[in-house]
Amino acid sequence: MQRGARIAAAIELLAEIEASQDAADRHVDRYFRARRYAGKGDRAAVANLVWTAIRRRGSIGWLTGAGTASPRVAILAAARLTGLAEAAELESLCDGQGHSPAPLDDAERAALARLEVQAADPPGWVRHDHAAVLAPLLARRYGERYDAVMAAMAGRAPLDLRVNTLKVSREKALAELEGQGLMVSPSLLSPVGIRVEGRERLGQLAIFAEGRVEIQDEGSQLVALLCAARPGEAIADFCAGAGGKALGLAAAMQKKGRLLALDVEARRLTRMAPRLARAGVDKFVEQGEISLELLTAEAGQFDCVLVDAPCSLSGTWRRNPANRWNTDLDRVADLASLQGRILDQAARLVRPGGRLVYATCSVFMEEDEDVVAGFLDRHPGFAVVDQAAAFEAATGQTVKAGALGIALDPAQPGTDGFFVSILARNP
Template sequence: MAKKRNSRLVAAEIIALWMENQSFPDRQLAKVQNDHAFILEVVNGVVRNQNIFQWLERQWLKKSPQPFFRAVLEVGLYQLLFMENVEQYAAISETVDAAKGRPGGPGNAKMINAVLRRAQREGEKVFQLLEKQPAHIRLSHPKYLMDRWTRQYGEAAAIRLAEWDNHPPATVLRIEQSAIDADEFKEKLREGGIEAEVHPFSSYEIFLQLPRGIAVKKVPGYSEGWFTIQDPATSVAVDLLAPRPGEAVLDACAAPGGKAAMMAGRMKGQGELVAMDLHDDRIAVLQENQKRLGLDWMEIVRGDARKPQALDGRTFDAILLDVPCLNTGVLRRRADARWRVDEERIGKIARLQREILDAGAGLLKEGGRLVYSTCSLEAEENEDLVAEWVQEHPEFVLEKTEKSFPPESGVDGAFAALIRRK
């Protein structure tokens, strides 16, 4: 039987990979088999608090360690400064051990041990000093992003938004009411010892917030397709599109499939529902959820939303374009996304979004409707882009927009615009 790996080491390896090449931590986290909840919290916590750790390292170290040893150090710092349910002795001991097996390990392990002992002694002082730092440091967001939000929403709202991003996200599930009655499902949860609360955002769809620490695959009804995991903000775009039974409907950027499942429920299995995505790994996720939810009548197509030749010239009554975006409305779920926002990337992503909107609009039937949506809060991806596009395309009309600002809505950030072909 293989020896269980040091979970601090596993977390540090994922973080070091992210530091070195900006790889997506969630892809590595999906491969973790043991201590998943602990490693997930540590990895996301370290990535989220980069500005704080770098500020602290500037105070305490003469030079920054190599990425792997810096990752190990920050794994230890996160446990000592931010995790209340971790035994400090074990946090220090196992974190130091994680550093020892690499070239240069003994010397770096000694440095890490000294810094962690200091953090253990001076933790309260660290937070007192941190309170005096600028907002982008104490709230660990890029200064560029904090400045943008301050200009767009005002200083107080920008701070509230950054504070929201730093709270661990709740796990929320949407009941598949075509598979099970809501009251029956809640009773099944209670029988399984799970007391879930109805999310206040629930209306047409019923969302339940799970207690912390519940493994999703162990929730009653997972294999039977009784629910999907998704934030209530996902319903904003589907509510605007309002797909109906008998229509031809396209979800052009569909993976992982939560919105497609929501649309399938509203169509009651009647009509044509096509879920399209580009990459094989995302198609695999779509297929897995299709099977689990019993959506055999939904068609899955591998295709590029910018050049949808895979659809063979078909047209649709309703199209959802949930386009790739900067994710600034979901930074509490995508801790790494905050560090990828800059002027160049905003321009690049906006050009991609316009290409998808151009292509999607060409697939609409006369009188058909389209919802353009993002989980971003940036005007260049949302209001400004849509207004400019509609002005350039007089055969379309912008009927309505919706926006979720997390500190006010209590759900993820989202934007959706309903556009109709005249």
């Protein structure tokens, strides 16, 4: 495909994506399945234009003065921003000949001219592609590290695996994956983690189908490990959802003791069934729906309660770029009050002397430290433990920790953005 044809294909694809509710990657796959003549290079170039236009939606709107840019303007701007075309070439690439896009109209020409001026000195939120209202929140969290972290946030999320130590050791799993021709290395912080180079399709491999490894970001692995669950303990996973953390907890407990996976919607827990079965812990993990009766009946019964709270997902922008634009301050405030309420409920289940672990995949302190501080004000019977010492005890590694918790990010240590706070109930 010529460059003009690649741009035209990307415009067509983006318009399709915008007009539908389906996930963007499904469209990209379908589009190319129907166009077998397109080569690997074509596919990569078109997909890069489409992803750039989606990820940079808000900043392209600002740079071109177009507000919400049309698919044509968005893709032409993406072609410029990714270096596929120089400014002066866009006009000639859009000549309407063969498979090239139709010629530019005056409004499009003006939008692309404005891009050249504005791109010279854009504000931080444009450079790093997030809603302008989130700038103070990110400045509060990162200060001088803002540019470095946001640059890391723009990269592609790595592929991490958690080894199911109920079935195999990390050494054996590494050897098996290497035997399959994969480039793998032990994770830096998670003692049960493996990092895979490249975008391998793991679904077909026996090691995955037979539950020896599970796909899980290293940050998620660390959240489960920081519960320091031991065999024989009673642990409640209060926001268990699809069960990612529950799997890690079950392995740490060596299937001994009691692991209760809870969620406010029992429907959500059904998604964990195949994962539990694959990992060989389906008979071990108990499931339950949160209710007043349950909170009363189970009060004070657990050595540790994990609250992996619903959040803005701002730590996962590498995976879900649309969230960079559709999170506003009201949503963050609403989530913070929900998180406080969930913590209040979950705390009832912790036995005297037990642990309460609060985690989010948000990088906003408003959903993290502030929620913990509010909880501690309301519950004088709980206190923070030494976070850095708890991290070292659970993982054998050291990280920088704050007084109220540990914040991980894609720049340092290179995980998704996560926050974890380990609290203890007074004996």
